[in-house]
Amino acid sequence: MNKPLRRVAVFCGLLVLALLLRVNYVQYVKADQLSNDPHNRRVAINQYKQPRGDIIVDGKAITGHTTTTGSDFKYKRTYTDGPMWAPVTGYASQAYSTTMLEGVEDKFLTGDDDRLFFNRTIDLLTGKEKQGGNVVTTLNAKAQAAAYHGLGKKKGAVVALDPRTGAILAMASTPSYDPGSFAGNSATDEKNWLALDKKNDPDDPTLNRALRQTYPPGSTFKLVTAAAALQSGKVTDIKQATNSPDPYTLPNTATKLVNEGSIPCRNASLENALKYSCNTVFGKLGADLGLDTMVKEAEQFGFNKQQFVPVRADASNFDTKMSPDQVALSSIGQFDTAATPLQMAMVASAIANNGTLMQPYEVDKLVAPNLSTISQTSPKVMSKPLSPDNAQKLQQMMETVVNSGTGTNARIPGVTVGGKTGTAQHGIGNKGLPYAWFVSYAKTDQGSPVAVAVVVEDASANRDDISGGGFAAPIAKSVMEAVLNK
Amino acid sequence: MSASNTTTITSIGAPNRRNTELALLLFAVAIPTYAFADAGLAKHGSVPAGLAEYGLGLGFLAGIAHLLVRKFAPYSDPLMLPIATLLNGLGLVLIWRLDQEPSITTPQLGGAMAPKQLIWSALGLALFAGVLVFLKDHRILQRYTYISMFLALLLLVSPIFFPARYGARIWITLPGIGSLQPGEFAKIIITVFFSGYLMVKRDALALASRRFMGLYLPRGRDLGPILVIWAMSMLILVFETDLGTSLLFFGLFVIMLYVATERTSWIVFGLVLSGAGAFVVGSTEPHVKVRVQDWLHPLALQNGGVTETAQSMYAFGSGGLFGSGLGQGYSRLIGGIAPKSDYILATVGEELGLAGLMAILLLYALLIERGIRTALAARDPFGKLLAIGLSGGFALQVFVVAGGVTGLIPLTGMTMPFLAQGGSSVIANWALVAILLRISDTARRPAPAPAPSPDAEATQVVRTQ
Numbered sequence: 030m031n032k033p034l035r036r037v038a039v040f041c042g043l044l045v046l047a048l049l050l051r052v053n054y055v056q057y058v059k060a061d062q063l064s065n066d067p068h069n070r071r072v073a074i075n076q077y078k079q080p081r082g083d084i085i086v087d088g089k090a091i092t093g094h095t096t097t098t099g100s101d102f103k104y105k106r107t108y109t110d111g112p113m114w115a116p117v118t119g120y121a122s123q124a125y126s127t128t129m130l131e132g133v134e135d136k137f138l139t140g141d142d143d144r145l146f147f148n149r150t151i152d153l154l155t156g157k158e159k160q161g162g163n164v165v166t167t168l169n170a171k172a173q174a175a176a177y178h179g180l181g182k183k184k185g186a187v188v189a190l191d192p193r194t195g196a197i198l199a200m201a202s203t204p205s206y207d208p209g210s211f212a213g214n215s216a217t218d219e220k221n222w223l224a225l226d227k228k229n230d231p232d233d234p235t236l237n238r239a240l241r242q243t244y245p246p247g248s249t250f251k252l253v254t255a256a257a258a259l260q261s262g263k264v265t266d267i268k269q270a271t272n273s274p275d276p277y278t279l280p281n282t283a284t285k286l287v288n289e290g291s292i293p294c295r296n297a298s299l300e301n302a303l304k305y306s307c308n309t310v311f312g313k314l315g316a317d318l319g320l321d322t323m324v325k326e327a328e329q330f331g332f333n334k335q336q337f338v339p340v341r342a343d344a345s346n347f348d349t350k351m352s353p354d355q356v357a358l359s360s361i362g363q364f365d366t367a368a369t370p371l372q373m374a375m376v377a378s379a380i381a382n383n384g385t386l387m388q389p390y391e392v393d394k395l396v397a398p399n400l401s402t403i404s405q406t407s408p409k410v411m412s413k414p415l416s417p418d419n420a421q422k423l424q425q426m427m428e429t430v431v432n433s434g435t436g437t438n439a440r441i442p443g444v445t446v447g448g449k450t451g452t453a454q455h456g457i458g459n460k461g462l463p464y465a466w467f468v469s470y471a472k473t474d475q476g477s478p479v480a481v482a483v484v485v486e487d488a489s490a491n492r493d494d495i496s497g498g499g500f501a502a503p504i505a506k507s508v509m510e511a512v513l514n515k
Numbered sequence: 516m517s518a519s520n521t522t523t524i525t526s527i528g529a530p531n532r533r534n535t536e537l538a539l540l541l542f543a544v545a546i547p548t549y550a551f552a553d554a555g556l557a558k559h560g561s562v563p564a565g566l567a568e569y570g571l572g573l574g575f576l577a578g579i580a581h582l583l584v585r586k587f588a589p590y591s592d593p594l595m596l597p598i599a600t601l602l603n604g605l606g607l608v609l610i611w612r613l614d615q616e617p618s619i620t621t622p623q624l625g626g627a628m629a630p631k632q633l634i635w636s637a638l639g640l641a642l643f644a645g646v647l648v649f650l651k652d653h654r655i656l657q658r659y660t661y662i663s664m665f666l667a668l669l670l671l672v673s674p675i676f677f678p679a680r681y682g683a684r685i686w687i688t689l690p691g692i693g694s695l696q697p698g699e700f701a702k703i704i705i706t707v708f709f710s711g712y713l714m715v716k717r718d719a720l721a722l723a724s725r726r727f728m729g730l731y732l733p734r735g736r737d738l739g740p741i742l743v744i745w746a747m748s749m750l751i752l753v754f755e756t757d758l759g760t761s762l763l764f765f766g767l768f769v770i771m772l773y774v775a776t777e778r779t780s781w782i783v784f785g786l787v788l789s790g791a792g793a794f795v796v797g798s799t800e801p802h803v804k805v806r807v808q809d810w811l812h813p814l815a816l817q818n819g820g821v822t823e824t825a826q827s828m829y830a831f832g833s834g835g836l837f838g839s840g841l842g843q844g845y846s847r848l849i850g851g852i853a854p855k856s857d858y859i860l861a862t863v864g865e866e867l868g869l870a871g872l873m874a875i876l877l878l879y880a881l882l883i884e885r886g887i888r889t890a891l892a893a894r895d896p897f898g899k900l901l902a903i904g905l906s907g908g909f910a911l912q913v914f915v916v917a918g919g920v921t922g923l924i925p926l927t928g929m930t931m932p933f934l935a936q937g938g939s940s941v942i943a944n945w946a947l948v949a950i951l952l953r954i955s956d957t958a959r960r961p962a963p964a965p966a967p968s969p970d971a972e973a974t975q976v977v978r979t980q
Contacts, residue, residue: 030899033777034890034899036773037773037774037903037907042880045877045883045913048876051922051923052831052876055831056831056832056868059832060835061832063831063832064833066814069833070821070829070848071829074845
């Protein structure tokens with residue numbers, strides 16, 4: 030009987046071998062995948078096992094933490110002025126994951142980032158708990174407050190940049206939400222979370238309109254068209270009359286493009302066309318410049334590409350395949366042209382910074398728990414959509430708009446301000462309430478410290494009342510003042 | 516050297532390895548005691564209150580067992596008792612550690628399990644002692660071949676009269692005592708029956724056969740009774756929806772038939788039958804169908820929630836190479852009492868890591884190896900069959916449970932011997948180890964000294980230098 034016994038022994042050996050191979054596969058080969066699986070609750074437990082690092086504005090933390098009991102999670106995130114800062118911080122919720130800076134810098138805030146390895150090792154040796162690092166932002170608390178309170182109950186967004194560096198100074202989006210209201214995982218948190226869901230709140234408060242919503246830019250896009258005209262050499266003297274009919278018949282169609290109201294647009298100079306916001310002049314300019322020139326200039330300003338600040342911003346759109354009449358419409362910010370508030374702030378900032386577009390960013394530096402700086406963001410040139418000469422010409426035109434054109438509401442005594450209004454129609458047959466835009470910059474002796482883009486989509490206002498100059502310009506003004514008075 | 520020594524086996528001085536066993540037992544008691552202290556420190560920051568009692572208690576029980584082995588089975592295998600003690604001790608620590616998780620130790624779930632398990636373990640050791648003391652020779656069991664058959668069938672049938680729990684009908688509930696899993700005992704008793712029956716019939720089964728399609732098929736009259744038993748147990752088990760025990764019994768049956776007859780055709784026959792059986796059960800029984808789906812897609816969400824299967828995979832994966840340390844894992848996320856019973860290995864994997872899990876599996880492998888070695892060394896066919904049946908069944912159980920929990924095969928409702936919470940399992944497995952020790956004692960016992968030969972004495976040559 031011993032021969033079959035030996036074979037049974039081999040068989041049992043194979044069974045054990047199969048088990049050993051399997052456990053090696055599960056606990057070694059698949060270990061990383063399983064331990065980091067988003068459904069593995071240990072991921073969230075570890076995330077909230079120690080206090081998260083803070084997000085810092087102007088040297089003060091806008092986040093905090095509190096301990097919780099009765100759940101797997103030890104610490105809960107708290108927020109100071111949550112709704113105001115929500116587009117910057119996003120949320121870190123025990124039950125609903127993380128977004129925005131809380132999401133992008135999650136590993137650093139929890140202390141799991143590889144760059145904190147040295148700190149962790151020291152903590153391990155000294156028996157201290159793991160600590161999270163801090164994220165120091167570029168934001169300006171006063172500017173942010175001006176933007177958020179300026180928007181008030183209206184729906185819209187504001188982005189302010191420092192044109193010299195690309196640093197984001199303000200980023201507001203309304204209606205907003207309090208990320209602290211669902212930071213835990215209790216029934217209340219769940220109720221608050223569900224109430225914010227788009228299905229239950231058509232205003233979609235958790236949408237970051239500053240980065241993740243594109244709007245038709247309307248007349249503010251004429252800045253890009255003007256830049257293209259100057260850069261291509263099509264226009265060299267901004268005071269020289271252009272050859273522009275009014276109304277302008279779109280190429281190869283019978284459609285007539287008209288202007289809003291009775292404004293002097295026939296053969297208007299580029300400066301006057303921008304001052305009065307002439308559709309006819311810029312529509313014809315766009316069509317004459319042609320698709321390729323317009324696409325090239327728009328993309329120099331950042332269109333058609335996602336931006337990472339380091340939070341992702343949606344790509345703004347300028348179609349790359351169009352017929353000449355569509356190019357004409359796109360050149361006045363209609364047709365398929367769409368831009369995020371961040372994108373239009375980038376346009377204004379490139380002009381204000383004498384033609385050099387700086388890469389926008391909102392994280393100044395990452396600081397380890399022991400306060401040593403782990404990484405510092407240095408300003409980077411993104412592109413040069415305008416030559417300094419042409420940028421100054423465009424600045425002159427934008428300043429005319431504020432001094433004597435449609436943007437007089439943004440005037441600040443003693444400060445040079447340039448701007449451009451926009452009123453973008455949308456909806457089927459343009460029946461929707463239009464969006465009010467205003468983009469501007471302020472200039473001092475040390476160059477331009479601030480460029481702002483404001484968009485207001487106010488469903489509660491009269492159609493006629495919505496205009497860039499009326500609604501959006503005062504908000505831009507108070508944001509610029511907040512930065513200047515700092 | 517004296518020329519009179521014509522025998523190669525002497526009755527005195529043969530190594531019986533009892534001191535080896537004692538030394539190993541010291542480790543088998545020290546390791547769980549240390550683990551207990553470690554788990555307590557991790558959970559509460561202090562050495563657990565019952566540490567001394569636990570260490571001394573485990574040492575006391577192991578000591579009694581050792582003394583009984585010294586007295587009643589002095590030549591038995593020295594490794595089995597320490598391995599079983601170590602596994603049982605570690606099981607108690609793991610259950611105690613999981614008892615410290617309030618979410619899975621609610622009164623509805625039966626409260627703390629470790630104290631009860633300790634009592635069950637003591638009872639198991641009492642049965643171990645009883646077997647060693649009263650079963651003087653394993654061949655006595657041969658007398659009860661047919662009684663064993665009826666007893667095994669009775670035990671297998673009994674749960675049908677009790678309500679199903681967790682989708683399987685494998686428990687009987689005795690008021691005041693708790694619930695028992697009779698299948699655990701039936702496993703041993705049916706092995707006794709198979710051994711007795713096959714020992715008598717093996718020549719007939721092996722030789723009087725017909726050749727059919729290249730395979731030797733035994734005559735119907737030889738095969739009949741055993742096929743009937745098999746079919747009945749299969750039917751009962753399918754009816755009770757306990758796939759694991761069903762697989763175990765069938766595998767046991769095929770292994771023992773193969774060893775008894777030395778005919779490879781049995782393995783082919785067995786694989787065909789089990790394949791067909793698994794297919795039919797797997798495609799008809801909804802409970803089993805769910806298990807197969809869980810196995811194919813372990814991480815799939817169910818109604819938006821994470822399944823037990825996924826939770827156990829996460830526990831294994833999060834353990835990594837060296838584990839989180841006892842008391843520092845989250846295997847409680849599996850929920851219910853499953854982490855203490857079916858999924859106890861998930862806690863091992865997460866908290867002791869790949870290294871600890873492999874060590875535990877190798878302990879089982881070593882125990883199985885000692886059992887098979889006993890079968891090889893046994894001198895009588897009944898002892899050989901009984902030993903291979905018990906250790907082969909043990910191996911299958913370990914494979915089915917560990918394979919099921921780690922996702923190698925679909926999960927079935929069985930418990931890890933010695934490690935998992937469950938009274939029937941720990942008692943039955945102590946009895947199993949006792950029977951194996953009894954067989955190995957007989958197998959390793961030196962042959963009795965030959966009667967002194969006066970002739971040899973007379974012709975003795977004495978060297979005087």
